[in-house]
Amino acid sequence: MGVPGTGLTGWHDRARVGGSAIRVRGLRKSFGGKAAVDGIDLDIAAGSLAGLVGPNGAGKTTSLSMMTGLLRPDGGSIQVGGLDVWEDPPAVKAIIGVVPAEVRLFDRLSGAEVLEYSGRLRGLSAAEARTRSTQLLDVLDLTADAKRLVADYSTGMRKKAALGCALIHNPSVLFLDEPLEGVDPISADVIRRLLTRFVGSGSTVLFSSHVMELVEQVCDHVTIIDRGRIVASGTTDQVRDGKTLQQAFIDLVGPRATDEEVLSWLGSSSS
């Protein structure tokens, strides 16, 4: 599938035509009359490790679901690797990997089986799927648990297995929703290094997170979303504007004021 008249064939080439690995314009989605995503525009360059941050209910998961073809938008357009997600879903699905926020895998398969199944569904030969599955389990430190049912995995292990499923077909763009939630620091470091290496090869990662320190450390691009709208987007340094990302986030989104005086009893040992 090339781009007519350009001689470009690969997805990276197509991305360069548009300048972005992910390009979103006027994306909208409402639930019961309430706008969850209210006309967002977003450009993520190929080879970026981009973070999407925002408070609870800001529209992060809804946006990622629409970008990955899992939720039909009310309006707007999304291009991934130069391909329109909603005009050509099969072509986009072939080049992306997804780890949803609430990881629910086939819990009656073992860790090895679930990765191999993902690989074979993605068209890999059984032997190749098995080889990649073994390698990914090794890198993700799941080899010792490869034959255990996913039903018996902890939250962090499920996240790692889901990441393996998302990577097994070597996608060009990876979408991760809260990838490090519930993951222990050592595993988080493994995932961080894996993502950095993945991006270093020219692939793109867009992930949502609440952990500002993590986003600040690993992301070269940050987008802050609040109440379904993007309030800031750019390189991490641009968004921070000389402050910590945490402070910049609070300044942009605004602190949620609460009257803490009513808790005057808290801290006394009398009752």
Added chain:
Amino acid sequence: MARLLVQLKLQLLRNALRSSTPAKVSFFTSCFFAVVVAIAAFVALALLRGSATSVDLTTVIFTAFAFGWLILPIFAFGLDSTLDPATLQLYPVRTRSLAVGLLCASFTGAWPVANVIGLLGVTVGLASGPLGEVVAVLAVVLQVLFCITLARLVTTTLARLLRSRRGRDLAAFLIVPIFALYEFFAQVVPRLAAAGKLHASSFAGFDSWMRWLPPGLAAHAILDASTGHASTALLRLAILAAVIVVLGAVWIRSLGRALVTADTSTQSSRVHGAALPFARWGTLGAVAARFWIYQRREPASLVYWALTAVIMAVASASAIFGKQHHPAVLLTGAVFGAAFVGYFHANTVGQTGPPFIYEAMALTGRRELRTYFWGQDIALTVIALPLLVAVSLGLSAAAGRWEYGFFAAAVAVAGTGAALGISNILTATLAFPMATRAGSPLRQAAPGYTAYGLGGVLANLATVAITAIPVIVAVVFAGAHPPVVWYPVLLCCAAAYGFGLVYVGVLLAAIAAGPKLPELCQVALASQL
């Protein structure tokens, strides 16, 4: 503490009334059945007056109630917060006062009251004289106390297991014997009674080995008191009370342990074999492998297959136990069996739940969707055909009409094709989220989608019944004793016909599912499994 836990139980009941409509319906249904059970048990026990086997039948009913108290709390474990000691683990409560409180909470609610009222039927049916009446009331109170203490002991002992994945898996299998038992009493017992094979004297001597068990002690104490054997009656009640005290002591010890023992971390299951099977068949093999593994490892799937066999047996009951022994009923059993194979496996998207999105990401076109549906149909056919054919042959042998086993098998084979075809189409067109509710081991339609589930049953039954007509016509055409060569020909034709039906179903399902994949993903994500 007792007052607080009783208030907690009442608050939980009030909250059930204030919550969703399905919860309200469930609450009122439960209350309705409690009233029915109370009235039915009271009347049944009262009607035993003057019967030669009154004490035997009273023992049977008392034992049935004890059995119910033993089993049902295992299902209700997630429904009643007062059943799980872990919910109270964090509070500074002494074990003994907690035990008294939990016991009082157990007495609160429609079912314990229904229990007492129903069993008081013995004051009419078995007791006579002032002493008999007093002992009857005491015996009923002790019997209910025994049931509750036994239930508490079982749930506390099993609490750590029931919270684990493996425990819930084991609990799921209990539904099969309970369903079979229910159907036995609803379908088989009335037919046996009508055929004169089951009557009151059938239970004579039942209590010769039950009389020294707690329910038998209670029943016999009433009889002894009513026939002037006061000391024997009191001895029996004393033994029953001692049993309750021992059970209570064991329960309190178990409760004390449960409060300070770490939760059971599920003992991990390790799987055998290095890889998914059917490697050489690409995506088709991968999907078939996934569904094949799930049929073996998912308790709900195993339960569905067992229920299919029970449903076939129940639908064929009148051919085996009835007066007429009409063999055509066996064909009905085959139709029901095939239809429920389809129903239990329709709505694959909702049943798979959120993991479906991993499959959806790879289902990039109509061809892949066809492969997906074929994969699951192959895995299900490998189990459905041998099961349905074997049950058909077994039921026909039980009915004494083996030749109808082949006819029923032919209907089952064609019906399985129709059922899988329609279940694929329903998966693509009428997918709905499923939910597993606390206390129920099986998946049900999520709140608000019950009509979809019922529609699935009706659609499967109607489709299988209609598409089985050509096979039934062929059976009628063959007559009662066709040449032997007719049987394999009929089976082969039925198999080809069934394959054609699956083929059409897969084609239509893939066409329908293609443009709806995002919506199907949302259905899958809405499932709470």
